[in-house]
Amino acid sequence: MSNAKAGNTRRKGPGTRQDARDDILKVATEEFADKGYTGARIDDIALRTQTTKKMIYYYFGDKEGLYRAVLERSIASIRAEEQQVHVGDLDPLTALRRVIELTFDYHERHPDFVRLMAGENILRGEQLRKSGVRDELASPALALLSEIVERGLRTGVFRQGIDAVDLHFAITSFSFFRMSNQFTFEWLFESNPATPENRERLRKLLSDMVTGYVTANPDS
Amino acid sequence: MSNAKAGNTRRKGPGTRQDARDDILKVATEEFADKGYTGARIDDIALRTQTTKKMIYYYFGDKEGLYRAVLERSIASIRAEEQQVHVGDLDPLTALRRVIELTFDYHERHPDFVRLMAGENILRGEQLRKSGVRDELASPALALLSEIVERGLRTGVFRQGIDAVDLHFAITSFSFFRMSNQFTFEWLFESNPATPENRERLRKLLSDMVTGYVTANPDS
């Protein structure tokens, strides 16, 4: 609509070109995370950007293209962060605790990512499936876990039948749900799990529960 | 739009009045679960209903009113189901296993409920907060768990520091995430947790993990 931007100083200085894309992507990420795919408004994104609506279409083609770019960027960022972690020198149980805590913390630090994934699942993951990014190594976090599980089994600290993907599932479901469902959970139980006063307790609970499960324990 | 319904037999027989509301609610539940609040289309709902768009507005006022009615109905239904469960005669650990399995199964059996809650959380739970239904006893499932935890602590089977809400959180996050995030999880790890071949394993994992955590264990 009327894009009456006040100080429309049309500077063409260096760094404007690629930065325009980034500017759009950052704003679009917030918008899509906040309202979901259908709820997001291109006009609103354009308004909060230094560029215009036409530029969004120029760079990303259509709403779907923009949305896919947002998803890909968000996932790339989590991968980059995961890649930094190294736990090879820790004993399996300590390493596992480490990974659990990192996963827990990551979800807390990136609510946009959580909301984006929640929204994409409502859409049955169709856009992600159309995207090609997948191949760039599934998830460093899983590789990490696989290595830990292998070591744990080898040294006899872990019990038989532990699967890395299942472990990752257990850890992620807890960490993700804590952020994604905080509102309905609070409404139901008058306690918001994503809140600071519940943070440490839940973090420890998850860590204890998973490490306890994994630990070799012949009886029972 | 043009509601050219083929056999528009305008029967006014008994049972048409209240059933119209139910018909609308059932279709609307699917629509909102499938597309989220903003993605849902009143016209589409009307088309798949025996009534017309105007009737939807007649009964529910506006889109928000319809959505809220859908949420309330969905939650009322889960409550009704939970109320049926009785585990007072089982020992705490068996009772806990029972509740875990019931929660796990409920989420599997009601994907619409899961998707609806996921969508409502993207909206930050605003509609649920506007709704007044909450008072009708928070959650029977929680009452059940509280009673089990109390017995478990009393008989010394459970260890100290177990909280019923936290337990419920752990159980629900696992069960919910399995359904809600199946698509992105499958995309990432080439394994869909909601699928029959993963069902039993995950169900057992959750049950073992939680009961293991809860069980008294002085060492470590």
Next chain:
DNA sequence: CGCCCTGTTCACCATTTAGTGAACAAAACA
């Protein structure tokens, strides 16, 4: 110098979408 490629602006459009006005039908009620 003239051409072309990448950005960029502004006005504009077709469709979709939530929501309505008014008249009418059929019970319920008096």
Next chain:
DNA sequence: TGTTTTGTTCACTAAATGGTGAACAGGGCG
């Protein structure tokens, strides 16, 4: 039986929304 209340039809609308056409600016390059 007349009147009021509840339910129902159909045509209609204002606004929002994703998306476009065309013209143009400016730097790189033959």
